[in-house]
Amino acid sequence: MNRFFRQLTKKKISHASKEDQVKNPKRITKDLASNIKVIKGQLGTSHDMIYREMTIGRERGLSGILIFINGLTRQNVLDFNVLKRVMYEDMHDQKHLMHYMKKNILTVADIKEVACVEDVIKAVLMGKSVLLVDGFDSAYEMDTREWKDRDVKEPITGSVVRGPHEAFTETLLTNTALIRRRIKSTKLTFELMTVGQYTQTDLVIAYIKGIAKDKIIKEIKKRLKKICIDGIIDSGYIEQFIEDEPFSLFPTIGNTEKPDVTAAKLLEGRVAVIVDGSPIVLTIPYLFIENLQSSEDYYTRPWYASFLRGIRVLSLFIVIFLPGFYISAQTYNQEMLPTHLFITMAAAKEGVPFPAFVEIFIMSIFFEVFKEAGIRMPKYIGQAVSIVGALVLGEAVVEAGFVSNPAIMITALTGIATFVIYSLNDSITILRFTFMILGAVGGLFGILVGTIFLLLHMVSIKSFGAPYMSPLAPRSHEGLKDTLMRFPLWLMRDRPGIISNNKKRLNNKDKKNTSI
Structure with a gap:
C-alpha cells in the first residue's frame, strides 16, 4: 500500500513539474556559460549545429555566442551583417548594449528579442539565428533563413491553355507571396501555426477578413490545435486529421497547386491552409460541384x-x-x-x-x-x-x-x-x-x-457546416449560376451565401459596363 501511494505521489509531482515547466518556462540568465550549457543540452552537438563564440566590440570585451544551423541560414548575412559588425564596431552605450546593437549595429531586417530558452530552441530549429551576450538576460532572434527551393513552374495537375501557369512550391514564404501577389488587400490575413511534435511544421491559415466566416475560421483553428502527432510531412496529413467525413468516399476538403485557384476561392469566402514543405494547398469548405469546375472556365467565354x-x-x-x-x-x-x-x-x-x-x-x-x-x-x-x-x-x-x-x-x-x-x-x-x-x-x-x-x-454530408451538394441541395438561385452552367461574370453578383460572410461580389449598380 505504501509503495502504491509513493508511486502515485511521484506521478503527481512529475505531472505538476511538467505543468510548471509549461506555465513557467526556463528564462535566459545573465550567465552566458549556464545558458550555453542548457541550450546545448537540448539542441545537442550535431555537425550542422553551429555555436560561434565571439568577443563583443573592440573595447568592451564581453563574450557572446551566435547559434544557428548550417545549411538553413544565409552565410553572407551572418558574416557581414552580424559577426563582422558585432565584433569590430565600437559599443558606445554599454549600459543598454543589447538595445544599442539592435538600433545601430545589427543590420538584419527581422530582429526579435526573446527571454526564454524555449523560444531560442524553437527559433534555431526553424532556421533562424540567435545571439546571446554575457551579462544580459535576453537574446536576439534574427531571421536569416535561406535554403535551396524549387523554382515556380507549371502545375502537374490542373494544367490550362489560357490562364496563369504558376504552381506552388515546397517553400511556405514563396507560396504566401504568390497569393499576396494576386490579392493586394489589407484584409488578406495569414496566421502562423506549428504542428508536429518532432517536425515542428509551420502552416499558415489564409483568409480574407470580412468575407470568410468567423465560425469556419475558429473551427479550423480548433481542429488544427487538436492534432497530436509526431510529424507532419505533407498537407495530406492535415487533410485527414481535420476533414468532416473521414470514412466517406468523397473529399470534403479541396486541394490545389495553383495560386490563382486559391486566390479565387479566398475571394469567395473560403479558407486556405498552406503547409511548409508541401506544394498542395488545402481549401475549406469544399463542395461537390467544385470537382466539375476548372480555373480555365472563368478565363474563357x-x-x-x-x-x-x-x-x-x-x-x-x-x-x-x-x-x-x-x-x-x-x-x-x-x-x-x-x-x-x-x-x-x-x-x-x-x-x-x-x-x-x-x-x-x-x-x-x-x-x-x-x-x-x-x-x-x-x-x-x-x-x-x-x-x-x-x-x-x-x-x-x-x-x-x-x-x-x-x-x-x-x-x-x-x-x-x-x-x-x-x-x-x-x-x-x-x-x-x-x-x-x-x-x-x-x-x-x-x-x-x-x-x-x-x-x-x-x-x-457537410464540409465545415456547408452542405456538400450545395447549391443543388439545398438549392440556391444565385449559386446555380456557377454550377452545371457558367453564367457571365457580370451576372454572378453574389458570393455563395453558405460559405461567405459578405455576399456581395459586385458593389456597382450597373449590371454590365457597356460604355465605350
Whole structure:
C-alpha cells in the first residue's frame, strides 16, 4: 500500500513539474556559460549545429555566442551583417548594449528579442539565428533563413491553355507571396501555426477578413490545435486529421497547386491552409460541384465553359455507371439494348469463356495496374509501359479469346473519362467497381438501389457546416449560376451565401459596363 501511494505521489509531482515547466518556462540568465550549457543540452552537438563564440566590440570585451544551423541560414548575412559588425564596431552605450546593437549595429531586417530558452530552441530549429551576450538576460532572434527551393513552374495537375501557369512550391514564404501577389488587400490575413511534435511544421491559415466566416475560421483553428502527432510531412496529413467525413468516399476538403485557384476561392469566402514543405494547398469548405469546375472556365467565354462542364458531367456518369450498365445488360437486361446492337455484341463475345463481369473486372484491374505503373515509373519509361499495355497487351488478349472487343472499348472509354475529373479519381474508381458488382448481382435494379444510397449519402454530408451538394441541395438561385452552367461574370453578383460572410461580389449598380 505504501509503495502504491509513493508511486502515485511521484506521478503527481512529475505531472505538476511538467505543468510548471509549461506555465513557467526556463528564462535566459545573465550567465552566458549556464545558458550555453542548457541550450546545448537540448539542441545537442550535431555537425550542422553551429555555436560561434565571439568577443563583443573592440573595447568592451564581453563574450557572446551566435547559434544557428548550417545549411538553413544565409552565410553572407551572418558574416557581414552580424559577426563582422558585432565584433569590430565600437559599443558606445554599454549600459543598454543589447538595445544599442539592435538600433545601430545589427543590420538584419527581422530582429526579435526573446527571454526564454524555449523560444531560442524553437527559433534555431526553424532556421533562424540567435545571439546571446554575457551579462544580459535576453537574446536576439534574427531571421536569416535561406535554403535551396524549387523554382515556380507549371502545375502537374490542373494544367490550362489560357490562364496563369504558376504552381506552388515546397517553400511556405514563396507560396504566401504568390497569393499576396494576386490579392493586394489589407484584409488578406495569414496566421502562423506549428504542428508536429518532432517536425515542428509551420502552416499558415489564409483568409480574407470580412468575407470568410468567423465560425469556419475558429473551427479550423480548433481542429488544427487538436492534432497530436509526431510529424507532419505533407498537407495530406492535415487533410485527414481535420476533414468532416473521414470514412466517406468523397473529399470534403479541396486541394490545389495553383495560386490563382486559391486566390479565387479566398475571394469567395473560403479558407486556405498552406503547409511548409508541401506544394498542395488545402481549401475549406469544399463542395461537390467544385470537382466539375476548372480555373480555365472563368478565363474563357461562358458558353464554351458550360459545354466543357457538360462534358465533365458526362464523363462522371460514364466512369461510374457505364461498366455496371454493360454487365447488367449482358447478364440480366438484354431487352434494354437495341436488337442489332445486342446481336453485334453477342457475336463479338462468342468464344469468350468468361461472363461479362469477369471480363470488365479483369480489364479494369489491368488498367489500374498500367496507370499506377505509368505514374510511378520514370517519365519516359512510364510512357512506354502505357503504350505497350494499351496496344500490345489489349490486342493480344482479344486475339487469344480471353475478352471481347466491347469489353476493351468499355474499359478504355471509362479509363480515359477518369482523367477528365481527376480530382475525383479516388472516389469514382471505388464507385466504378462497386456498381460493377451491383450490376452483376442485381442488374439495373441493383444499380438503381446503389444510386439511391449514393445520393442519400451525398446530400447528408457537410464540409465545415456547408452542405456538400450545395447549391443543388439545398438549392440556391444565385449559386446555380456557377454550377452545371457558367453564367457571365457580370451576372454572378453574389458570393455563395453558405460559405461567405459578405455576399456581395459586385458593389456597382450597373449590371454590365457597356460604355465605350
